[in-house]
Amino acid sequence: MAEEQASGLAGLVGSSAGLSAAIMAQAKALEVDFETFKGYKKVVDDLLKKLGDSPADDKKLAHVSLPEGTLGKGFAEADALFKTYSTVHEQLQNLSKGLAGQIEALGIAILTSGKGFAGVDEETQARMRSIVRQAEKDYVPERDPMAKQKKDAEHGSTGETNKPKGKI
Structure with a gap:
């Protein structure tokens, strides 16, 4: 035994x-060689700078908009067009801001890859947490095709509801 x-x-x-x-x-x-990550971080930082210097920067977009009434006054179509323009303009600002945050988060992730998140200073950790909170706040599941696929898979359908057909 x-x-x-x-x-x-x-x-x-x-x-x-x-x-x-x-x-x-x-x-x-x-x-992975840390030098590879440093090179990749430089690419990410360059992208972030290009975005900030471009007209697509969310702060620059905020200053370039049409004043109300530019598209016409006194008829519903002009009002609807201006409202649509304002919505698209606001969404472009949000997209630019979100993209900048995601690029910055990628840079932080690359920075921390060599030493782990615990080895990063508190200010950088706080910035990363802030970016994550903002991304979670801005997330709209209805716009996420992957969320729809996951939901469909969970319900065992391809987008159609699993309701019985015909009279019950």
């Missing part, structure tokens, strides 16, 4: 050593 337990333990030790070796091999496969 004692011999059976000992051989069982030896099997566990052998399998855990094999598991450990497999995990180490996978970790080695995921290892």
Whole structure:
């Protein structure tokens, strides 16, 4: 009996050593040169600067808009067109701001990849948390095609409801 337990333990030790070796091999496969990340971060920073310098920057978009009445006055179509213009303009500002935040978050993620999030200063951690909170606040599931696919998969449909057809 004692011999059976000992051989069982030896099997566990052998399998855990094999598991450990497999995990180490996978970790080695995921290892990335930090210089590669630094180069990628430079690309991200350059994109963020280009966005900030472009007319698509959310702050610049805020200053370039049509004044009310420019499209006409006194008829419903002009009012509807101006309302649509204002909505699109506001959405472009939001898109630009969100894109800038996501690019900044990607830069922070690259920065932290070498040392882990715990090794980053408190100010950078706070900025990342702020970006995440803003992204969650701005998220609109109805506009997310992946959310619709996930919902359809959960309900076992392809977009159609699973209601019975015909009279009940």
